[in-house]
Every structure is written in C-alpha cells, then in structure tokens.
Amino acid sequence: HDRKTEAVQRFHPWIFSGAIAQRDRELAEGQLVEVRNRSGAFLALGYFGTGSLAVKVLSFAPVADLGSLLQEKLAQAWHRRQGWGVATAQTTAWRWVNAEGDGLPGLIVDWYDGVAVVQCHGAGPHGLLDHWVAGLRAVAGDRLRAIYDQSGKVMTGQASGYVWGQAQPGCIQENGLKFWVDWETGQKTGFFLDQRDNRAICGRYAAGRRVLNAFGYTGGFSVYAAAGGAIAVDTVDSSAPALQIAAQNVQVNHPDLPHRAIAADVFAFLGEVGDPYDLVVLDPPAFAKNLRARTAAITAYRRLNRLGLARVKPGGLLLTFSCSQVVERAAFEGAVTAAALDSDRRVQLLARLGAPADHPTSLFHPEGTYLKGLVLAVGE
The missing domain is CATH 2.30.130.10 (PUA domain)
Known part of the structure; x- marks a missing residue:
C-alpha cells in the first residue's frame, strides 16, 4: 500500500x-x-x-553482497563501542550488537573478554549463523577466543553450544570491578550488561549506607554498593546458584564487607518485618513478555514498589527498575507513583535511568527501548 x-x-x-x-x-x-x-x-x-x-x-538499500553487508554492520558496531568509551581496559564485557538498535534485528552479541556470546531471536537471524561467525571472526581477529551460540535459550528446538573455538566461563572486568560470568548456564547471556551505568550510579549513592539488593542475581549492584562505601549489603534472590556467585563476586572485590546472600522469594522477604535499609535496589525480571500480561505486570510493579518502599528508612533511597518492554515508562512510573501513594510516603524523583551506550536504540524504533529506572529519595 x-x-x-x-x-x-x-x-x-x-x-x-x-x-x-x-x-x-x-x-x-x-x-x-x-x-x-x-x-x-x-x-x-x-x-x-x-x-x-x-x-x-x-x-533499506539494495544489497549486492549479503556477507559484506553483515560484516560491515558488525565492524561498525564494534568500532562504535570503542568510540563511545564503552570498551576500555577497565571494562572487558559489553554488548557488541543490540539487534534493531544496530540495524541487525533479532541478533544479540555480547562480548565477554574474548568470548562472543550470540543469541538469535528467530529463524531469520539463526539462518545466517555462518555469516555471523565469519563476520565476528573477521572483525575481532585474534582478540576472539570463542563464539558461543546461546540461541537455545530463546528458540525452541535449538541447542546452545560453541560454534567456533572453546572457552571456559570466567572473570570479566566492569569499571575495574571483577565479576564471574557463566554464559553457558547463566541468565540472559550470563550477565546483565544493560545495568552497567546504573550499577555505577548505585555505587555513588551507597557510601555509609545499609543496602538491600533485591533480585540481586550474581550481585552486580552489591559489588558496586560495596565499592561505593556501603557499610553492609544484603543480596536477595530466589536462585541459590546465582547467590553463590554473588557471594564470590563480593568476596573477590571487597573481602571485608559484611554481606549476606539470602535465598528467598523477594516479595515474601520484603513483606517480612525487618530492619529498614538506607538504600533499596529493586531489579526484577520482566513481569510481562507480551501485551496480554501488561495489566498484571503493572499491578505487580505497584505491589513490589509498595513493599520496597516499606523497607526504606526515612531519608533513604530507592532505585527501582522495569525491563518489561510492553510496560512503557509512563505506565511504570504510574505504578511507582501509586505505590508511593499507597505507602503514604513523600517521594522525590532524583533521576530517570535507562540502558547504557552499548545498548543503543534507533530513534525511528522506540519499541527497542525496554529498560527503565528511577532514583527516588524517600521521606517520612
């Protein structure tokens, strides 16, 4: 038409x-x-x-040679990450390709210090796997040790495994802090790279505070809070294996920090009566994967933030996030505002947060934006 x-x-x-x-x-x-x-x-x-x-x-332009086009896009994405100050000596893990945001729909490539972890969302990108392997090898050269295809996580009937080279899950650096990453069995591609800037922001607010990291996974926010001078950190997650890695990550970076790794349902943990915290981080998994689940997700964000606010001391801070793409920012902020009203707390908005530069979106494709966060100062 x-x-x-x-x-x-x-x-x-x-x-x-x-x-x-x-x-x-x-x-x-x-x-x-x-x-x-x-x-x-x-x-x-x-x-x-x-x-x-x-x-x-x-x-959007006629293509003479598909292989060259794809390699050119991979090279462009690689060089932009260097130019944007994402890939540095202190940060050895970053997103190399962010799907539509880099003009390669359905393709995610995360770089873990020499290992490229590929996720193909759908038969289209997966059908070009040989092109991706050739392109990644050509662009990264001898910096590349292995390519791991993790599409089995997001595609039914597809196995995950190494498609070039071999590697063992290991340590990466982020802003000079060390993290153990398991791209073979971990969540997402092994680490939540999209929260890098927000972890650093958390660290800047953490000095002298007791911190709760809820849905803490492998302890990203916990390690940054410790680096920022937190006096004690609790990491809560329902996954015991993730918490083992969280404890290890905190230990490696800050052996003297009082740190508790607590295996629990976060909603249940927040609902218990306990000492309030000076800083609470709420970083839940996506509550809605599709539009049908959107209304229930908004209700869940309201409930979660009401419970979270109850555990923040007057004068404390709440960092709260949503990574559900179908819950747009206005709806998420509405749910958090409703939670503040439910709680009868005075709350100030200090900052709106999103994904870092290695997770770009196209200005012409707002649907590519999914991560939303708020820094809130919580009063009486």
Missing part, C-alpha cells in the same frame, strides 16, 4: 502483514525477502515472518 510504505521510508525496521498487498505464497519463516512498492521500486531487504510482524528489515 502506498500509505504503508511511509513507515519503511521513515526507517522503521518492522513491516506488519497488514501493509503487504501481495507476497509469494511459499515463503518460509525466517527467509530473506525483498520488499518493493507498487511500482516495483526497492524498499527493504529483511527476514520474513509468518505472524503479524511480516518483515524485520536488515537493509
């Missing part, structure tokens, strides 16, 4: 099925397709999808 070509011309990387006037009937999920307007002029090259999202766009 001519009207429907407008979104493509505005560089939106998604084309919905309703915009397609006609297509080859035998197209398979993930197949590479060309999109043309009514008069036959080229609009885009992308992966075909059988659902309502019909095409994810790889290129």
Whole structure:
C-alpha cells in the first residue's frame, strides 16, 4: 500500500502483514525477502515472518553482497563501542550488537573478554549463523577466543553450544570491578550488561549506607554498593546458584564487607518485618513478555514498589527498575507513583535511568527501548 510504505521510508525496521498487498505464497519463516512498492521500486531487504510482524528489515538499500553487508554492520558496531568509551581496559564485557538498535534485528552479541556470546531471536537471524561467525571472526581477529551460540535459550528446538573455538566461563572486568560470568548456564547471556551505568550510579549513592539488593542475581549492584562505601549489603534472590556467585563476586572485590546472600522469594522477604535499609535496589525480571500480561505486570510493579518502599528508612533511597518492554515508562512510573501513594510516603524523583551506550536504540524504533529506572529519595 502506498500509505504503508511511509513507515519503511521513515526507517522503521518492522513491516506488519497488514501493509503487504501481495507476497509469494511459499515463503518460509525466517527467509530473506525483498520488499518493493507498487511500482516495483526497492524498499527493504529483511527476514520474513509468518505472524503479524511480516518483515524485520536488515537493509533499506539494495544489497549486492549479503556477507559484506553483515560484516560491515558488525565492524561498525564494534568500532562504535570503542568510540563511545564503552570498551576500555577497565571494562572487558559489553554488548557488541543490540539487534534493531544496530540495524541487525533479532541478533544479540555480547562480548565477554574474548568470548562472543550470540543469541538469535528467530529463524531469520539463526539462518545466517555462518555469516555471523565469519563476520565476528573477521572483525575481532585474534582478540576472539570463542563464539558461543546461546540461541537455545530463546528458540525452541535449538541447542546452545560453541560454534567456533572453546572457552571456559570466567572473570570479566566492569569499571575495574571483577565479576564471574557463566554464559553457558547463566541468565540472559550470563550477565546483565544493560545495568552497567546504573550499577555505577548505585555505587555513588551507597557510601555509609545499609543496602538491600533485591533480585540481586550474581550481585552486580552489591559489588558496586560495596565499592561505593556501603557499610553492609544484603543480596536477595530466589536462585541459590546465582547467590553463590554473588557471594564470590563480593568476596573477590571487597573481602571485608559484611554481606549476606539470602535465598528467598523477594516479595515474601520484603513483606517480612525487618530492619529498614538506607538504600533499596529493586531489579526484577520482566513481569510481562507480551501485551496480554501488561495489566498484571503493572499491578505487580505497584505491589513490589509498595513493599520496597516499606523497607526504606526515612531519608533513604530507592532505585527501582522495569525491563518489561510492553510496560512503557509512563505506565511504570504510574505504578511507582501509586505505590508511593499507597505507602503514604513523600517521594522525590532524583533521576530517570535507562540502558547504557552499548545498548543503543534507533530513534525511528522506540519499541527497542525496554529498560527503565528511577532514583527516588524517600521521606517520612
């Protein structure tokens, strides 16, 4: 439809099925397709999808050589991370490719000090795995030790494993702090790289405070709080294996810090009557993976933040996050505001937080934004 070509011309990387006037009937999920307007002029090259999202766009210009295009995009993403001050001697783990944000829909590549961990979200990007392997090797050269395909986590019927080289899970550095990362069995690709800047912000607020890190996973916020001068830290998570790594991460960086790793349901833990904290971090997993779960998720954020606020001392701070893409910032902030009203606490907004520079989004694709955070000062 001519009207429907407008979104493509505005560089939106998604084309919905309703915009397609006609297509080859035998197209398979993930197949590479060309999109043309009514008069036959080229609009885009992308992966075909059988659902309502019909095409994810790889290129808005005609492509002579697919391999060269993909390698060029990988190289561009790599060099930008160096130029943006993300990849440094002190920070050896960062996101190399952030899907649509780097013009490569469905592809996530995280760099862990010489190991590239690849996640393909869908048959389209997974069908190009050989191209990704060749491109990653060409760009990183001898800095690359191994490539681990972790698509099994996000694709049914797909196994995860090393597709080039071999490596053992090990230590990375982030802002000079050391973290053990297990990209083979850990959550996401092994570490929540998207919280790097927010962990550093947490550290800046932590001096002299008792800190609670709820949904603490492997202790990222806990280590930064300790580095920032916290007097004691509690890390709470439902996963005992993650907490073992959290305890180890705190021990390696700050052996003298009073640190408790507490295996518990966070909602239950917050609901218990206990000493309040000077700083509480709430960093839950996504409460909604799709729009159907959105309303329930907003209710859960309200409840979680009400419980969290109850554990913050007057004069203390709350750092609260949502990584649910379908819960937009306004809805999340609405839930937190409702929680503050429920709690009858006076709350000041100090900062709005998001993802760091190695998780860029396209200005033309606001749907790529998912991480939202608030720094709140909590009064009486």
